Amino acid sequence: MDHAGEELLITGAWLLGLGTLSAAIGQTHATVTRTKKGKELVLKGNGIEALGNSLQAVGRSKDPNPASAESTYYYIMGCWIEAAGNTTNSVGIHVELNESEEDGWRIDALGSSVQGLGAAFEAVGASLAADTPARELDMTGNSLVSLGSIVEAIGTVFLLQELEEAGEHILMIGSWIQVIGAFILIRAFSMEAENEEDGERRTFSFYNRGR
Template identity: 55%
Template sequence: MTTHGDDLLISGAWLLGIGTLAGAIGQTRQTLTGTNLGKDLLLKGNVIEAVGNSLQAIGRTKMINPENELSESYFIFGAWLEAAGNTANAVGIDMQLNGSEDEGTRTDALGSGIQGLGAAFEAFGASLTEESFTRSLEIKGNALIAAGSFFESIGNIFILNEKKRMGEHILLLGSWAQVFGAFILIEAFSLGPEPEQPEKGKEERSSHFSYANYHI
């Protein structure tokens, strides 16, 4: 049975997936056209991501207990950092759309760096949990989001140094890396907790029914 915290994690993961996909589509349009076409979609995508990260932070807070306090603390801190980073991205892109190109790009680069750091904290938090298939997915998903965010920060630095074409391609790579990471997290949270192992002596007779009480 899922808890309210689980529901928030799943909802946040789906919002993260939608936000990263919207941002990647916007970035693809911008890179292919060499114009600001797609920036509005990038802005909306980052806002959606920030909401998703906030839901995940709240969900993790509801799930915290003495047994998982350390790992969940990393998850919570990381999720709030990601929300702050995405908010800074949205502010930076809005500044670019309103004519403050360089200042907006700097803010966007800073936001991506903060977001990458937050995802790295979440990947580390996942590494502290018990060995499981979902643990592996959470590590991979957050690692991809962290890498993609750092790529976006680097891409913006290239643009600031008047290497716009190279910077745009790095931004494109980073945006799609985050999409893959987000959808890996959706899979991880949708799987839910793994079934407990049957007690010794009951394993053989319950083997045909071991998944009867679990659903995805």
């Protein structure tokens, strides 16, 4: 992968981490206070996550290695699906806050489900990638983001069933699972970049010795 692609992946990962953290803090505030306070932060967090996913999709598209084509396909598809899910979440929360609470919850449940599917595709992409020290972290991080998203979708279903207290607590749990997954991904992408830089330095050193 070229340098620009690596930069986009790492930037996207940090945005994903920032977005999930913002959403988790907002959801925790809403759960603890039992009010809509904090939901604006959840809305903004999902928007930041969508931007991070989009940057990662573009970064993945810059991988010219034919050997990783199948893995890259799953990564790119997963990133765009996840971005769509996060965007849908933002729309759902906006509707919840400004129009119809129930309609917003339905849209939010759909968005979380789509986000979970996208992260699952990324986990598959990681499983097909070359065996590196970052691979296991990549798989684990995306799996946790997927799990957290599905837990959030379940929480929203509880809200629709008029089990609001339980639903809000499930949403909070799901949001923090995503935070853990996102920060594992930051570490994975950082390790991947460090390994590639080490490989380039070793190649350069070997070439110079050969001369």
